[in-house]
Amino acid sequence: MRDNSIGIGLLGLGTIGTGVYKLLRENASWISQRAGNKLVIKKVLERDQEKALQLGVPSEELANNIEEVLADPEVQIVVELLGGMEPARTYIHDALSRGKHVVTANKDVVSTHGKELFEAADAGKADLYFEASVGGGIPIIRALKESLGANKIENVIGIVNGTTNYILTRMSEENIGFSTVLQAAQDAGYAEADPIADIEGHDAARKIAILASIAFNSRVTPADVFVEGITKITTEDINYARELGYVIKLLAIARECNEGIEVRVHPAFLPQNHPLAAVKGVFNAIYICGDAVGETMFYGQGAGAMPTASAVVGDLMEIVRNLESGSISRLPCSCYLDEEILSIGQVSTKYYLRLIVKDKPGVMASITGILGNHQVSIGSMIQKRTLTVNEDKMAEIVIVTHQVLEQDMRDALAVVKGLSCLGSIENVIRVEEE
Numbered sequence: 001m002r003d004n005s006i007g008i009g010l011l012g013l014g015t016i017g018t019g020v021y022k023l024l025r026e027n028a029s030w031i032s033q034r035a036g037n038k039l040v041i042k043k044v045l046e047r048d049q050e051k052a053l054q055l056g057v058p059s060e061e062l063a064n065n066i067e068e069v070l071a072d073p074e075v076q077i078v079v080e081l082l083g084g085m086e087p088a089r090t091y092i093h094d095a096l097s098r099g100k101h102v103v104t105a106n107k108d109v110v111s112t113h114g115k116e117l118f119e120a121a122d123a124g125k126a127d128l129y130f131e132a133s134v135g136g137g138i139p140i141i142r143a144l145k146e147s148l149g150a151n152k153i154e155n156v157i158g159i160v161n162g163t164t165n166y167i168l169t170r171m172s173e174e175n176i177g178f179s180t181v182l183q184a185a186q187d188a189g190y191a192e193a194d195p196i197a198d199i200e201g202h203d204a205a206r207k208i209a210i211l212a213s214i215a216f217n218s219r220v221t222p223a224d225v226f227v228e229g230i231t232k233i234t235t236e237d238i239n240y241a242r243e244l245g246y247v248i249k250l251l252a253i254a255r256e257c258n259e260g261i262e263v264r265v266h267p268a269f270l271p272q273n274h275p276l277a278a279v280k281g282v283f284n285a286i287y288i289c290g291d292a293v294g295e296t297m298f299y300g301q302g303a304g305a306m307p308t309a310s311a312v313v314g315d316l317m318e319i320v321r322n323l324e325s326g327s328i329s330r331l332p333c334s335c336y337l338d339e340e341i342l343s344i345g346q347v348s349t350k351y352y353l354r355l356i357v358k359d360k361p362g363v364m365a366s367i368t369g370i371l372g373n374h375q376v377s378i379g380s381m382i383q384k385r386t387l388t389v390n391e392d393k394m395a396e397i398v399i400v401t402h403q404v405l406e407q408d409m410r411d412a413l414a415v416v417k418g419l420s421c422l423g424s425i426e427n428v429i430r431v432e433e434e
Contacts, residue, residue, distance in 0.1 A: 005038035006320050009069040009100070011091060013046040013055060014079035016105055016132070020079060021055060027313075035317040036324045040334055043069045049060040066091050070098055077319055079312060080104040089113050095126060096120040101323075103315040104130035111206040113224050114213065120331035123391035127328055134207045135160060135284050137307030139314070144214045144288070145257050151290030153215040155255040155433070160207045162251040162282035162302045163191045163198040166232050169280045172238050172247065178231065190282055193398075200229035201250060201265040211286070212263045216256050218339035220263055225345040228266035235353065235425050238383070240398055241269050244376040247277045251432060255311030260340030262347050269352055269431040319364075338351035346405035350379070350431035352400050355416075356423035359386055359395040363421045367397075370419075374412035394423050400431065 010017060011405045020159070024031065024039060032038045035087040045063045052062055063069050066087070069078065081101060084089045089109045095102050097120045104110065105330050110117070110130045131141045137160075159165050163185060170181045184200065185191035195205045205225040210345040212220040231252075241248050246269035252261045270277050275297050279285040284302025289295050297344040301307040322328055357363050368378060400407070409428075416422060 005040040007074040008044040009043040009075040009078045009248040011045045015305045016308045019305030023309045035320040077101045096126045098123045099124040101127040103129045107133040107206040111209040128244040130313035136302040137310045151292045154289045158286040159254045161204045166282045201227040204252040204265045210252035217337040218337040224341040226264040260342045262342045277368045303407045352429045359393045359422040
C-alpha cells in the first residue's frame with residue numbers, strides 16, 4: 001500500500017452521509033488495505049454544521065460552499081449524498097467536468113440525467129460510480145456491468161422499494177388495511193412523512209430505469225416507465241391472491257422482446273413458488289434471467305445508513321484501485337443502443353379482475369361476451385360472495401384471464417364499464433408468471 005492518500009469531498013451528512021463518514025472512520029485500516037491506498041476525507045459540505053461537529057468532523061474540514069470542495073486540489077473524489085435533483089445534479093456535473101471522480105447514491109439524478117453526466121465524466125476524464133442508487137447494499141450495478149456482462153439479459157424483475165414491500169407484507173400477514181399499515185410504517189420510520197414517491201411507485205420506477213439501461217444497453221429514463229402504485233390494493237385482493245396460489249408484490253419489471261423493451265412498475269400477482277414471493281418486510285431483491293447464467297437473484301437490505309454506505313464505500317475503493325492502476329473510465333456508459341420503449345398497451349400479461357355486478361341471470365354471459373369480443377380469454381371465473389348495495393342484490397366476481405394484450409384488456413373494460421348490470425370494477429391487477 002502506498003503512503004500517499006486519496007482525498008475525498010463529502011457532500012451531505014444525512015442518513016447515508018453519516019453512515020459513510022462512520023464506515024470510513026471505523027473500518028479505515030482494512031478499507032485502505034483492500035483499496036491499496038488511504039481514503040481521507042478532506043472536505044465536508046453540510047448545511048447543518050453543528051450536526052457535523054457533533055459527528056466528529058473537524059472544523060477545518062467543513063466547507064461553506066461547493067466551490068471550496070471542487071477547488072481543493074487535494075479532493076480527488078466527490079461523494080454526493082445530498083439527494084434530490086438540484087443542486088445535486090449541478091454539483092455532480094461540475095465535479096466531473098473538473099476531473100473529480102464522483103460516487104453518488106442519487107437515483108433521481110442518475111436515472112434522469114445519466115447520459116449528460118457520463119458525457120461530463122468522459123470530457124473530464126473522470127469516473128462516475130453509482131452502485132448505491134439501486135438496492136442499497138445489494139451489489140447489483142457492478143454485477144450487471146461486469147459479472148453478467150457476457151449474458152444477453154432477458155429480463156430484470158425486482159422488489160426495489162422496501163416501504164411498499166413492508167406494507168404489502170403486513171397487509172398479507174396480519175390482514176389489515178393499507179391506510180393502517182402505512183401509518184405504522186411512518187411511525188416506524190420505514191415510510192416518509194410524504195410517502196407518495198414510494199407508494200405510487202415512482203421510487204421503483206427510477207431504479208428500474210437505471211437497471212434497464214444497463215441490462216439492455218439502451219437509455220431508459222423514468223419518463224419511459226409505466227407506473228402504478230399500491231394504494232388500491234385491499235385485503236380482499238390479497239386474500240383472493242392467496243387462495244389462487246399467488247402473493248401480491250410491487251414489481252419493477254424490465255424485459256426485452258423482439259419489438260423493443262418493456263419497462264413497468266405496478267402491483268402484480270406473483271406465484272407463491274417464485275423466488276421473489278418469499279422476499280418480505282423492508283428487504284429488496286432483484287431477479288435476473290440471462291441466456292448463459294440462467295436465473296439468479298440478488299437479495300439484501302435495500303436502504304438504511306450502513307447498507308447503503310457499504311455500497312458507497314465499495315465504489316470509493318474501486319475508484320482508488322482505478323487510480324492506482326491508471327485505468328480511469330474502465331466502466332463507462334454502456335448505452336450504445338437506441339431500442340424502442342414499448343407502451344403499456346403493447347405489453348401482454350394475465351389479469352386478475354374483481355367486479356361487483358347485479359346478481360341476476362345473463363350477467364356472466366354479458367361480461368364474458370364482451371371480453372371474448374376483445375380477444376380476452378378467461379382462465380377462471382368464480383363468484384365469491386353476495387352483498388346488498390342500495391337495496392340491489394349484488395355478486396362479487398373474480399376473473400383470471402389468459403395472456404392478453406393490455407390494450408385489448410383496456411378496450412374490453414371500457415365497454416364493461418357501460419353495462420347497466422355493473423356495480424363497480426373493484427380492481428384490475430396484472431399476473432406475472434413468466
